[in-house]
Amino acid sequence: MSESKIVYTCRGLTKSYPLPGGGMLPVLQGLDFEVEQGELVVIQGRSGIGKSTFLHLLGLLDRPDSGEIVFEGKRVETASLGRRAAVRAARIGFVFQFFYLLPEFTALENVMIPGTISRSVISWMRYRKQGRARALELLDAVGLADRSKHRPQQLSGGERQRVAIARALFNRPAVLLCDEPTGNLDVRTSEHVQDLFARLNATTGQTMIIVTHDEGMARHAGRVVHMENGRIIS
Ligand SMILES: Nc1ncnc2c1ncn2[C@@H]1O[C@H](COP(=O)(O)OP(=O)(O)OP(=O)(O)O)[C@@H](O)[C@H]1O
Ligand SMILES: [Mg+2]
Numbered sequence: 040m041s042e043s044k045i046v047y048t049c050r051g052l053t054k055s056y057p058l059p060g061g062g063m064l065p066v067l068q069g070l071d072f073e074v075e076q077g078e079l080v081v082i083q084g085r086s087g088i089g090k091s092t093f094l095h096l097l098g099l100l101d102r103p104d105s106g107e108i109v110f111e112g113k114r115v116e117t118a119s120l121g122r123r124a125a126v127r128a129a130r131i132g133f134v135f136q137f138f139y140l141l142p143e144f145t146a147l148e149n150v151m152i153p154g155t156i157s158r159s160v161i162s163w164m165r166y167r168k169q170g171r172a173r174a175l176e177l178l179d180a181v182g183l184a185d186r187s188k189h190r191p192q193q194l195s196g197g198e199r200q201r202v203a204i205a206r207a208l209f210n211r212p213a214v215l216l217c218d219e220p221t222g223n224l225d226v227r228t229s230e231h232v233q234d235l236f237a238r239l240n241a242t243t244g245q246t247m248i249i250v251t252h253d254e255g256m257a258r259h260a261g262r263v264v265h266m267e268n269g270r271i272i273s
Pocket of ligand 2: 090091092136218
């Protein structure tokens with residue numbers, strides 16, 4: 040593989056959190072990881088090991104204490120907040136473990152949020168109608184065509200999760216990062232979402248990094264890695 044096909048290179052990442060009683064809790068301890076374009080990677084590991092922490096670093100939402108992250112050929116962990124936000128909006132879709140939908144917005148409006156963030160007001164006004172159609176199409180893809188006007192409080196946990204998935208896909212991100220994307224779904228809905236990810240990965244070449252305990256998702260993965268002692272092991 041040539042260098043240009045590498046999406047992420049992480050070298051020696053460390054991250055600790057302050058402990059309430061003083062001292063530090065080391066979470067990431069010299070983590071190395073590389074992902075090629077178009078890969079579907081599943082990350083597994085026991086609860087509290089640091090999977091979400093690592094995903095937040097990959098999503099440019101947080102910075103490591105030390106080590107480097109090269110994303111699409113550029114160092115990003117040292118970039119400014121604004122620069123990282125711009126890269127994230129343009130290139131990365133994120134499905135959080137706890138969804139973070141905006142409560143005042145309908146399902147449809149929540150799905151369209153990435154479109155408003157990545158565009159100027161004028162450009163969004165021009166795109167809005169098309170964006171609505173795309174959001175409806177995505178809600179349909181996750182089985183929620185008939186819930187577009189519901190607000191998050193009016194949706195079940197699994198339905199919220201699926202709105203979050205549709206939202207993450209809205210901008211057709213080059214990279215999709217998912218934290219337990221099927222954690223609240225029944226087996227059938229979960230399989231549906233897994234198939235959707237696998238199909239998207241195969242047809243669009245989107246790179247997907249998915250933290251999950253779901254063995255079904257692991258079966259779709261090109262690579263399954265484990266997190267242990269603050270590192271990724273294959
Ligand atoms: N903001 C924070 N401040 C202090 N400690 C934190 C913070 N966030 C996470 N931790 C601690 O860091 C460790 C790693 O947390 P993280 O959320 O990355 O785990 P995880 O592997 O995603 O777990 P799970 O599978 O339960 O979601 C945990 O032990 C947690 O208690
Ligand atoms: Mg987690």
